[in-house]
Amino acid sequence: MAQRGYKVLEYDASIDKGPYNHPNICFHKKFVGLQNSDNMTTLEAIIENNELDSALPNILQIDIENAEWDIFERIDMELINQYFHQVIFEFHGCNPEEMLETKRKLEILERINQCYQPIHFHFNNHGKIFYCRNLFFSVTLEVSYLRRDMSENLMHYGYRKKGIVEGFDFPTHPANPEIPIRFC
Template sequence: MDANTAPSQIEILNLLKLVRPWTMTGSSKVRIGNDYDGGYVLPAQVLHCDAIVSVGVGPDVSFDLVLAERGAKVLQYDHTVEGLPQQHPNFIFHKRGWGARTEGDFLSFDDIFAHLQALKPKRAMLKFDIEGGEYEVLEAIKPEHLAFFDVVACEFHGFEKLHDRRFYEGAKRAFEKLSAQHVPVHLHANNALGVVLVQGIPIPLLLEVAYLRHDLDHFPSFSHDPIPGPFDRPNIPGRVDLCINPF
């Protein structure tokens, strides 16, 4: 494929299909964290996780705090903040970000995974919101490291660049890698930004996706639940949530 050729409409639709949520036959969903930005809707298996890798702390640790209160150790990474807005004995904060390699302010996932393994967890969850850096780091992560996590929650950025072939291919590789061992089970559009039109397709600029490892449930079909669903809340209070039922 010519690197200068923009992705076609069918390619964009096939890409979005990779994050379309599936039904779960044996699992329910829970909302963890506050009622706006910083809260996540996840499969309930997360409540059994004893270790959390939380990348991109920012000013809100409400999600981390709920799981720490349940006894989970929470490894937190963020090079953009000086410290945590709230402390907990189960928080382990690193003033480093997640990068494709260890250098400067960033740690590779090999190093983050070593921190996790030192805790000897039985079940783990990965959460990351790294403002557009997700595609590069997912390119570098080892599939066996990703497969270790029961639940993965992340935010994807930059969909206004989907007309660019290079960005499209990087996003496609990221979605495919996440889908190799995990199944998307919840999708929500962050209403902090609006939508962009790419090849005639309206796409939210920010998408939050929750995944469950495929061996932890059965996934018979795509979900037809409304988006937003009953557990979702607008990230920015006072603004209407974005409806993406066509997904």
């Protein structure tokens, strides 16, 4: 995105500097959370401090190693809906054997689905993998969403029924095979 001329904001307190050096990338050594502190900032503060324009096609990408569930359980979805056309998640800990957590996570996904339509889904093949009913599943899911008011025109094309999108989906762990998607 930086090479295409877009401003990229990176937030991660677990590393000392951003992994990429580009004039369009601005790295902040902070976690994103529900409160402001020395090593944490809120989404509201990010929007304000970086003067995000809600009219622009902003994209929010979230890969926060299982903290996404706590944050999105309490975050203001209308704020996200106002500022971000797309949201890209890596959901961790999607273990169907954990019934109470599964119920909680489904409720959080329902909150997201009120504002956003999933447009792409990919199993992350690095981590715990299940085999059930002749299908493989991963506990880590990569999901791209588009704001519902923008996605309605696209949905008449229908959904992908199965498979890997060649040239787009790549294994997270190259030594492990890709996990195909089959919707029933």
